[in-house]
Amino acid sequence: MTEAWEPDDDDDQRPRGASGPVRVRVPAKVNLHLGVGPLRRDGYHELNTVYHAISIHDELTARRGDTLALTMEGEGAGALALDDTNLVIRAAHALAAYAGVPAHARLHLRKQIPLAGGLAGGSADAAATLVACDALWGTGLSRDELAGIAAGLGSDVPFLIHGGTALGTGRGEAVSPVLARPTSWYWVVALADGGLSTPAAYAELDRLRAAGAAGPPLGSTDALLAALRQRDPRVLAATLGNDLQDAALAMRPSLAATLKAGEAAGALAGIVSGSGPTCVFLAADAADAERIAAELDAAGVCREARVAHGPVAGARIG
Ligand code: ATP
Numbered sequence: 001m002t003e004a005w006e007p008d009d010d011d012d013q014r015p016r017g018a019s020g021p022v023r024v025r026v027p028a029k030v031n032l033h034l035g036v037g038p039l040r041r042d043g044y045h046e047l048n049t050v051y052h053a054i055s056i057h058d059e060l061t062a063r064r065g066d067t068l069a070l071t072m073e074g075e076g077a078g079a080l081a082l083d084d085t086n087l088v089i090r091a092a093h094a095l096a097a098y099a100g101v102p103a104h105a106r107l108h109l110r111k112q113i114p115l116a117g118g119l120a121g122g123s124a125d126a127a128a129t130l131v132a133c134d135a136l137w138g139t140g141l142s143r144d145e146l147a148g149i150a151a152g153l154g155s156d157v158p159f160l161i162h163g164g165t166a167l168g169t170g171r172g173e174a175v176s177p178v179l180a181r182p183t184s185w186y187w188v189v190a191l192a193d194g195g196l197s198t199p200a201a202y203a204e205l206d207r208l209r210a211a212g213a214a215g216p217p218l219g220s221t222d223a224l225l226a227a228l229r230q231r232d233p234r235v236l237a238a239t240l241g242n243d244l245q246d247a248a249l250a251m252r253p254s255l256a257a258t259l260k261a262g263e264a265a266g267a268l269a270g271i272v273s274g275s276g277p278t279c280v281f282l283a284a285d286a287a288d289a290e291r292i293a294a295e296l297d298a299a300g301v302c303r304e305a306r307v308a309h310g311p312v313a314g315a316r317i318g
Pocket of ligand 1: 080085086087088114115116117118119120121122123125126156195196198274275276
Protein backbone atom coordinates (compact mmCIF):
# COMPACT_ATOMS: atom_id res chain seq x y z
CA MET A 1 0.00 0.00 0.00
CA THR A 2 1.23 3.54 -0.74
CA GLU A 3 1.18 6.65 1.39
CA ALA A 4 -2.33 8.16 1.61
CA TRP A 5 -3.40 11.08 -0.57
CA GLU A 6 -3.72 14.28 1.39
CA PRO A 7 -6.64 16.58 0.65
CA ASP A 8 -5.69 19.96 -0.73
CA ASP A 9 -8.01 22.69 -1.94
CA ASP A 10 -5.66 23.84 -4.64
CA ASP A 11 -5.56 21.38 -7.57
CA ASP A 12 -2.07 22.47 -8.63
CA GLN A 13 -0.70 21.79 -5.15
CA ARG A 14 -1.83 18.17 -5.06
CA PRO A 15 1.09 15.89 -4.31
CA ARG A 16 0.49 13.56 -7.25
CA GLY A 17 -2.09 12.33 -9.71
CA ALA A 18 -3.22 13.63 -13.08
CA SER A 19 -4.93 16.97 -13.44
CA GLY A 20 -6.22 16.25 -16.93
CA PRO A 21 -8.37 13.35 -18.11
CA VAL A 22 -6.93 9.82 -17.99
CA ARG A 23 -8.13 7.56 -20.82
CA VAL A 24 -7.74 3.79 -20.53
CA ARG A 25 -8.44 1.20 -23.23
CA VAL A 26 -9.24 -2.34 -22.12
CA PRO A 27 -9.77 -5.44 -24.26
CA ALA A 28 -12.39 -8.19 -24.26
CA LYS A 29 -11.30 -11.72 -23.43
CA VAL A 30 -12.01 -15.12 -24.90
CA ASN A 31 -11.17 -18.42 -23.25
CA LEU A 32 -9.14 -20.58 -25.64
CA HIS A 33 -9.56 -23.41 -23.13
CA LEU A 34 -12.20 -23.29 -20.40
CA GLY A 35 -11.98 -26.37 -18.22
CA VAL A 36 -14.62 -26.38 -15.50
CA GLY A 37 -13.84 -28.54 -12.49
CA PRO A 38 -15.99 -29.42 -9.51
CA LEU A 39 -18.13 -26.96 -7.59
CA ARG A 40 -16.21 -25.67 -4.55
CA ARG A 41 -17.59 -25.03 -1.09
CA ASP A 42 -17.54 -21.28 -1.73
CA GLY A 43 -19.95 -21.71 -4.66
CA TYR A 44 -17.33 -21.20 -7.38
CA HIS A 45 -16.11 -23.89 -9.76
CA GLU A 46 -12.44 -24.79 -9.91
CA LEU A 47 -11.23 -23.56 -13.31
CA ASN A 48 -8.35 -24.42 -15.56
CA THR A 49 -8.47 -21.83 -18.32
CA VAL A 50 -6.36 -20.08 -20.93
CA TYR A 51 -7.40 -16.46 -21.31
CA HIS A 52 -6.68 -14.51 -24.49
CA ALA A 53 -7.21 -10.74 -24.87
CA ILE A 54 -8.63 -9.64 -28.25
CA SER A 55 -8.88 -6.32 -30.06
CA ILE A 56 -12.43 -5.34 -29.13
CA HIS A 57 -12.06 -2.54 -26.62
CA ASP A 58 -14.00 -0.55 -24.06
CA GLU A 59 -12.62 2.86 -23.14
CA LEU A 60 -12.88 4.53 -19.74
CA THR A 61 -12.06 8.20 -19.20
CA ALA A 62 -11.51 9.48 -15.68
CA ARG A 63 -11.56 13.16 -14.74
CA ARG A 64 -11.26 14.94 -11.44
CA GLY A 65 -14.58 15.52 -9.66
CA ASP A 66 -16.07 16.32 -6.27
CA THR A 67 -18.13 13.11 -6.11
CA LEU A 68 -18.12 9.77 -7.93
CA ALA A 69 -20.22 9.85 -11.11
CA LEU A 70 -20.50 7.57 -14.15
CA THR A 71 -21.88 8.19 -17.62
CA MET A 72 -21.73 5.85 -20.61
CA GLU A 73 -22.37 5.40 -24.33
CA GLY A 74 -22.34 2.46 -26.73
CA GLU A 75 -23.18 -1.20 -26.05
CA GLY A 76 -25.71 -1.52 -23.22
CA ALA A 77 -26.32 2.22 -22.79
CA GLY A 78 -29.75 2.66 -21.27
CA ALA A 79 -29.84 -0.98 -20.10
CA LEU A 80 -26.87 -1.01 -17.72
CA ALA A 81 -27.37 0.58 -14.29
CA LEU A 82 -24.83 3.32 -13.54
CA ASP A 83 -25.21 3.07 -9.76
CA ASP A 84 -23.27 1.16 -7.09
CA THR A 85 -24.05 -2.15 -8.82
CA ASN A 86 -21.93 -1.16 -11.82
CA LEU A 87 -18.49 -2.75 -11.76
CA VAL A 88 -16.91 0.61 -12.64
CA ILE A 89 -18.30 2.20 -9.46
CA ARG A 90 -17.42 -0.88 -7.40
CA ALA A 91 -13.84 -0.82 -8.72
CA ALA A 92 -13.43 2.90 -7.94
CA HIS A 93 -14.64 2.34 -4.36
CA ALA A 94 -12.38 -0.71 -3.93
CA LEU A 95 -9.27 1.20 -5.04
CA ALA A 96 -10.15 4.25 -2.94
CA ALA A 97 -10.66 2.09 0.16
CA TYR A 98 -7.39 0.22 -0.40
CA ALA A 99 -5.33 3.37 -0.97
CA GLY A 100 -7.11 5.52 1.62
CA VAL A 101 -8.19 8.27 -0.77
CA PRO A 102 -11.63 9.77 -1.46
CA ALA A 103 -13.44 8.04 -4.34
CA HIS A 104 -13.96 11.25 -6.28
CA ALA A 105 -13.97 11.10 -10.08
CA ARG A 106 -16.10 11.78 -13.12
CA LEU A 107 -15.98 8.59 -15.17
CA HIS A 108 -17.18 8.07 -18.73
CA LEU A 109 -17.42 4.63 -20.33
CA ARG A 110 -17.48 4.03 -24.11
CA LYS A 111 -18.57 0.45 -24.49
CA GLN A 112 -18.00 -1.79 -27.49
CA ILE A 113 -17.96 -5.09 -25.63
CA PRO A 114 -21.50 -6.48 -25.49
CA LEU A 115 -23.28 -6.97 -22.14
CA ALA A 116 -23.40 -10.48 -20.72
CA GLY A 117 -21.79 -11.74 -23.92
CA GLY A 118 -19.18 -14.09 -22.47
CA LEU A 119 -16.42 -11.59 -23.33
CA ALA A 120 -15.99 -10.31 -19.73
CA GLY A 121 -16.99 -6.75 -20.58
CA GLY A 122 -17.94 -5.85 -17.02
CA SER A 123 -14.67 -7.26 -15.72
CA ALA A 124 -12.80 -5.31 -18.38
CA ASP A 125 -14.47 -2.09 -17.25
CA ALA A 126 -13.50 -2.83 -13.64
CA ALA A 127 -9.87 -3.36 -14.70
CA ALA A 128 -9.90 -0.13 -16.72
CA THR A 129 -11.28 1.79 -13.74
CA LEU A 130 -8.52 0.53 -11.44
CA VAL A 131 -5.81 1.61 -13.89
CA ALA A 132 -7.46 4.97 -14.68
CA CYS A 133 -8.21 5.96 -11.07
CA ASP A 134 -4.75 4.83 -9.93
CA ALA A 135 -3.29 7.37 -12.38
CA LEU A 136 -5.91 10.07 -11.67
CA TRP A 137 -5.47 9.84 -7.92
CA GLY A 138 -1.71 9.28 -8.05
CA THR A 139 -1.98 6.21 -5.84
CA GLY A 140 0.89 4.61 -7.79
CA LEU A 141 0.05 0.95 -7.16
CA SER A 142 1.98 -1.81 -8.91
CA ARG A 143 0.20 -4.02 -11.47
CA ASP A 144 0.33 -6.86 -8.93
CA GLU A 145 -1.32 -4.71 -6.26
CA LEU A 146 -4.00 -3.67 -8.76
CA ALA A 147 -4.49 -7.34 -9.68
CA GLY A 148 -4.97 -8.13 -6.00
CA ILE A 149 -7.79 -5.59 -5.72
CA ALA A 150 -9.11 -6.86 -9.05
CA ALA A 151 -9.45 -10.42 -7.72
CA GLY A 152 -11.91 -9.14 -5.10
CA LEU A 153 -14.08 -7.65 -7.85
CA GLY A 154 -14.41 -10.71 -10.09
CA SER A 155 -12.58 -13.80 -11.32
CA ASP A 156 -11.73 -12.36 -14.76
CA VAL A 157 -10.64 -8.90 -13.59
CA PRO A 158 -6.96 -9.71 -12.79
CA PHE A 159 -6.44 -11.11 -16.29
CA LEU A 160 -7.79 -7.92 -17.85
CA ILE A 161 -5.20 -5.88 -15.96
CA HIS A 162 -2.45 -8.03 -17.52
CA GLY A 163 -3.88 -8.96 -20.97
CA GLY A 164 -1.99 -11.08 -23.48
CA THR A 165 -2.51 -14.82 -23.17
CA ALA A 166 -2.46 -16.30 -19.68
CA LEU A 167 -3.27 -19.37 -17.68
CA GLY A 168 -6.02 -18.91 -15.10
CA THR A 169 -6.50 -21.24 -12.14
CA GLY A 170 -8.45 -21.19 -8.87
CA ARG A 171 -11.75 -19.55 -9.80
CA GLY A 172 -9.83 -17.88 -12.66
CA GLU A 173 -8.29 -15.10 -10.59
CA ALA A 174 -4.82 -16.68 -10.27
CA VAL A 175 -3.19 -15.61 -13.53
CA SER A 176 0.21 -16.45 -14.98
CA PRO A 177 1.36 -15.33 -18.43
CA VAL A 178 1.77 -17.93 -21.16
CA LEU A 179 5.05 -17.78 -23.00
CA ALA A 180 4.21 -17.98 -26.66
CA ARG A 181 5.84 -16.96 -29.90
CA PRO A 182 4.98 -13.39 -30.90
CA THR A 183 2.19 -14.35 -33.24
CA SER A 184 -1.13 -12.67 -33.97
CA TRP A 185 -4.15 -14.92 -34.26
CA TYR A 186 -7.17 -13.74 -36.26
CA TRP A 187 -10.67 -14.19 -34.91
CA VAL A 188 -14.21 -13.62 -36.07
CA VAL A 189 -16.41 -12.66 -33.16
CA ALA A 190 -20.12 -13.35 -33.74
CA LEU A 191 -22.14 -11.15 -31.38
CA ALA A 192 -25.61 -12.38 -30.45
CA ASP A 193 -28.84 -10.59 -29.59
CA GLY A 194 -29.24 -10.45 -25.81
CA GLY A 195 -26.96 -11.99 -23.21
CA LEU A 196 -26.63 -15.18 -21.19
CA SER A 197 -26.18 -15.15 -17.42
CA THR A 198 -22.84 -16.60 -16.33
CA PRO A 199 -24.20 -18.12 -13.06
CA ALA A 200 -27.09 -19.66 -15.04
CA ALA A 201 -24.63 -21.25 -17.50
CA TYR A 202 -22.62 -22.84 -14.65
CA ALA A 203 -25.86 -24.07 -13.04
CA GLU A 204 -26.93 -25.57 -16.37
CA LEU A 205 -23.56 -27.35 -16.69
CA ASP A 206 -23.99 -28.78 -13.16
CA ARG A 207 -27.46 -29.98 -14.14
CA LEU A 208 -26.23 -31.57 -17.40
CA ARG A 209 -23.35 -33.26 -15.56
CA ALA A 210 -25.65 -34.62 -12.84
CA ALA A 211 -27.91 -36.01 -15.55
CA GLY A 212 -24.93 -37.54 -17.40
CA ALA A 213 -25.80 -35.37 -20.40
CA ALA A 214 -22.63 -33.25 -20.59
CA GLY A 215 -19.64 -34.12 -22.73
CA PRO A 216 -16.42 -35.34 -21.06
CA PRO A 217 -14.50 -32.56 -19.27
CA LEU A 218 -11.67 -30.98 -21.25
CA GLY A 219 -8.78 -31.95 -18.99
CA SER A 220 -5.28 -30.53 -19.32
CA THR A 221 -4.24 -27.37 -21.17
CA ASP A 222 -0.98 -29.00 -22.37
CA ALA A 223 -1.99 -29.45 -26.02
CA LEU A 224 -3.23 -25.87 -26.27
CA LEU A 225 -0.12 -24.44 -24.63
CA ALA A 226 2.06 -26.45 -27.03
CA ALA A 227 -0.02 -25.18 -29.98
CA LEU A 228 0.46 -21.57 -28.85
CA ARG A 229 4.22 -22.05 -29.15
CA GLN A 230 3.81 -22.81 -32.87
CA ARG A 231 2.64 -20.41 -35.56
CA ASP A 232 0.11 -22.68 -37.28
CA PRO A 233 -3.54 -21.71 -36.70
CA ARG A 234 -4.62 -25.18 -37.82
CA VAL A 235 -2.73 -26.71 -34.92
CA LEU A 236 -4.26 -24.19 -32.51
CA ALA A 237 -7.74 -24.81 -33.93
CA ALA A 238 -7.62 -28.48 -32.97
CA THR A 239 -6.97 -27.64 -29.31
CA LEU A 240 -9.68 -25.03 -28.58
CA GLY A 241 -12.37 -26.11 -26.13
CA ASN A 242 -14.98 -24.90 -23.67
CA ASP A 243 -16.70 -27.04 -21.01
CA LEU A 244 -19.48 -24.43 -20.78
CA GLN A 245 -20.37 -24.82 -24.44
CA ASP A 246 -22.94 -27.60 -23.90
CA ALA A 247 -24.64 -25.45 -21.27
CA ALA A 248 -24.71 -22.39 -23.52
CA LEU A 249 -26.12 -24.47 -26.39
CA ALA A 250 -28.80 -25.93 -24.11
CA MET A 251 -29.80 -22.42 -23.03
CA ARG A 252 -29.55 -20.92 -26.54
CA PRO A 253 -30.05 -23.72 -29.14
CA SER A 254 -29.75 -21.25 -32.03
CA LEU A 255 -25.99 -21.01 -31.35
CA ALA A 256 -25.58 -24.41 -33.02
CA ALA A 257 -26.54 -22.78 -36.34
CA THR A 258 -24.03 -19.96 -35.73
CA LEU A 259 -21.20 -22.42 -35.06
CA LYS A 260 -22.17 -24.47 -38.12
CA ALA A 261 -22.28 -21.39 -40.36
CA GLY A 262 -18.81 -20.33 -39.24
CA GLU A 263 -17.36 -23.71 -40.07
CA ALA A 264 -19.19 -23.73 -43.42
CA ALA A 265 -17.64 -20.32 -44.14
CA GLY A 266 -14.17 -21.80 -43.67
CA ALA A 267 -13.32 -21.06 -40.03
CA LEU A 268 -10.67 -23.44 -38.70
CA ALA A 269 -12.68 -23.86 -35.49
CA GLY A 270 -15.54 -22.21 -33.67
CA ILE A 271 -16.35 -22.17 -29.95
CA VAL A 272 -18.74 -20.43 -27.64
CA SER A 273 -16.85 -17.70 -25.74
CA GLY A 274 -16.98 -18.20 -21.96
CA SER A 275 -20.60 -18.57 -20.90
CA GLY A 276 -21.83 -17.27 -24.31
CA PRO A 277 -23.76 -16.32 -26.28
CA THR A 278 -20.88 -14.82 -28.33
CA CYS A 279 -19.23 -17.36 -30.64
CA VAL A 280 -15.61 -16.95 -31.75
CA PHE A 281 -14.01 -18.47 -34.83
CA LEU A 282 -10.33 -18.90 -35.56
CA ALA A 283 -9.38 -17.84 -39.10
CA ALA A 284 -6.27 -18.76 -41.08
CA ASP A 285 -5.30 -15.09 -41.53
CA ALA A 286 -6.68 -11.53 -41.54
CA ALA A 287 -8.16 -11.75 -45.05
CA ASP A 288 -9.89 -15.02 -44.22
CA ALA A 289 -11.33 -13.48 -41.08
CA GLU A 290 -12.84 -10.60 -43.12
CA ARG A 291 -14.36 -13.07 -45.57
CA ILE A 292 -15.82 -15.30 -42.82
CA ALA A 293 -17.26 -12.27 -41.00
CA ALA A 294 -18.98 -11.09 -44.19
CA GLU A 295 -20.45 -14.57 -44.75
CA LEU A 296 -21.73 -14.78 -41.17
CA ASP A 297 -23.34 -11.35 -41.50
CA ALA A 298 -24.98 -12.37 -44.77
CA ALA A 299 -26.22 -15.67 -43.31
CA GLY A 300 -28.11 -13.79 -40.58
CA VAL A 301 -26.90 -16.16 -37.84
CA CYS A 302 -25.68 -13.41 -35.51
CA ARG A 303 -26.37 -9.77 -34.64
CA GLU A 304 -23.01 -8.67 -35.99
CA ALA A 305 -19.72 -10.37 -36.91
CA ARG A 306 -16.53 -8.45 -36.03
CA VAL A 307 -12.93 -9.23 -36.91
CA ALA A 308 -10.41 -9.12 -34.07
CA HIS A 309 -6.84 -10.17 -33.39
CA GLY A 310 -5.05 -11.31 -30.31
CA PRO A 311 -3.22 -11.32 -28.07
CA VAL A 312 -3.40 -7.62 -27.15
CA ALA A 313 -2.36 -5.74 -23.99
CA GLY A 314 -4.59 -5.45 -20.93
CA ALA A 315 -5.94 -2.20 -19.46
CA ARG A 316 -3.55 0.59 -20.58
CA ILE A 317 -3.49 4.38 -20.50
CA GLY A 318 -3.52 6.02 -23.93
P1 ATP B 1 -18.06 -13.16 -18.23
O1 ATP B 1 -17.50 -13.48 -19.57
O2 ATP B 1 -17.04 -12.64 -17.24
O3 ATP B 1 -18.91 -14.23 -17.66
P2 ATP B 1 -20.01 -11.55 -19.53
O4 ATP B 1 -19.24 -10.98 -20.67
O5 ATP B 1 -20.92 -12.69 -19.84
O6 ATP B 1 -19.03 -11.91 -18.37
P3 ATP B 1 -20.53 -8.92 -18.53
O7 ATP B 1 -20.86 -8.03 -19.68
O8 ATP B 1 -19.18 -8.83 -17.95
O9 ATP B 1 -20.89 -10.43 -18.89
O10 ATP B 1 -21.60 -8.60 -17.41
C1 ATP B 1 -22.26 -9.50 -16.61
C2 ATP B 1 -23.23 -8.70 -15.74
O11 ATP B 1 -22.49 -7.80 -14.90
C3 ATP B 1 -24.16 -7.81 -16.53
O12 ATP B 1 -25.35 -8.47 -16.88
C4 ATP B 1 -24.43 -6.65 -15.58
O13 ATP B 1 -25.57 -6.93 -14.81
C5 ATP B 1 -23.25 -6.63 -14.63
N1 ATP B 1 -22.40 -5.44 -14.81
C6 ATP B 1 -22.02 -4.58 -13.87
N2 ATP B 1 -21.23 -3.61 -14.35
C7 ATP B 1 -21.08 -3.84 -15.65
C8 ATP B 1 -20.37 -3.17 -16.69
N3 ATP B 1 -19.64 -2.07 -16.49
N4 ATP B 1 -20.43 -3.72 -17.92
C9 ATP B 1 -21.13 -4.85 -18.12
N5 ATP B 1 -21.82 -5.50 -17.18
C10 ATP B 1 -21.80 -5.01 -15.94
